[in-house]
Amino acid sequence: MSAKEEMLTLNLKIWRQEDRNDKGRFVDYKMEGVSTDSSFLEMIDMLNDELVKEGKDPVSFDHDCREGICGSCAMMVNGQAHGPNALTTTCQLHMRSFTDGDTIVIEPWRSRAFPVLKDLKTDRSAFDKIIAAGGYISVNTGNAQDANNLPVSKENADLAMDAASCIGCGACVAACPNASAMLFTSAKISQLAQFPQGQVEAAERASNMVREMDELGFGNCTNHAECEAACPKGIDLRNIAHMNREFLKAKVKGK
Template sequence: MSESNSMNLKLKIWRQLNSNAKGKMVDYQVSGVSPDMSFLEMLDVLNDQLITKGEDPVVFDHDCREGICGMCSLMINGQAHGPEERTTTCQLHMRKFKDGDTIIVEPWRAKAFPVLKDLMVDRSAFDDIIQAGGFISVNTGNAPDANAIPISKENADFAMDAAACIGCGACVASCKNASAMLFVSAKVSQFSLLPQGEVESKERAVNMVNKMDSLGFGNCTNEAECEASCPKGISISNIARMNREYTSGAVTGK
């Protein structure tokens, strides 16, 4: 990295000691940031500088750093995973910002996602929803021959698109109602579109939606900010499918 293109940035970051403490936005200066760094690497640089000064580093969630695990989060300048379309925070590069920029970094905000510390939130509400029905309980036997179960190309594609959901929670964070419908509908769809999952599709939709409602997420108002913020581009068509399956499941007593 040449010194000439290293960036200096002003950061406003949410700091909160623990889930019961009152948090606040704190200003930081970070220097020596390469435009080739990811956003998380920039935070690593900041934390190095904080640790050197003897201060408490900023806590944030991360794991694979290659856009597939769903651990990273962050509201960056008011947008989930930052301004880039279909990009997780770990895949957002500092070249998308300018030297001297002020960047605002906040945790996901939702009653169902309490802040644990700084930028880290508790997303175990999603695990609770999966445990309520995000699985197949019929025995599907050994791996069958590739073409033994006919599945239309269209359904295979829709199911695969839904299964691309990494469960990061950007949909909840970006929704003005903090609704989890995009996440739940993706999980409902990835099973219901395939023969093995179709058997329990209605029951699954009912159980997962009822669980979602009990966890304090908001209601969908069809604004599609979730779809626009989703790093995997999950479509709100999945929400329509879940709505159908929920209602028919509830009506038929599934």
């Protein structure tokens, strides 16, 4: 609806895979009349509408809020996690970022820890397992003390907020040559370590979460920083350094 709206013709190469056991392959689709005002997912909706009308199986992909906050959508677009724009999830990517006649290659996240379920849908439950291993402050519901009894410096509060912005989409893993989940894991560890009550179990938390991460088959960090570049929420690489410090403390304490 913007003044600059144009219609695009596009060649799509989309990864199609029946289920976990299927080998999978790229399939070509030609799209016409795609508005530059449409979002990337609305463009796939259009394709799916055509496929369904022809009685064919639509392209399966995870999506929900379409506002860039739920972390469901997850695609490699021309080899980049979430596509060409910085700080943008796939659902917030708009077709004005493409040009008439472009070929767009669309693939699922590629990582051993995120097996493909169908087409572009993957199983990211490994992230839940990392959080379950220690991504919390161990407080039960009940009569917590008055919220203002524990002042937290604005600097710490802001650092915690920045780390807590992670949406758990998995782009960091998909972008990393080692499929490491360190950016994801470290963001939670450093968020909680900013608070006095989060300090109590900080070392143990780091130790447990890192152990779980390793057991799930995620790779190591070798400082490529691809994760930070791919992260749609701008999670800072320094969180990993913070995590390593907490992890070291845990080792010193023998945890």
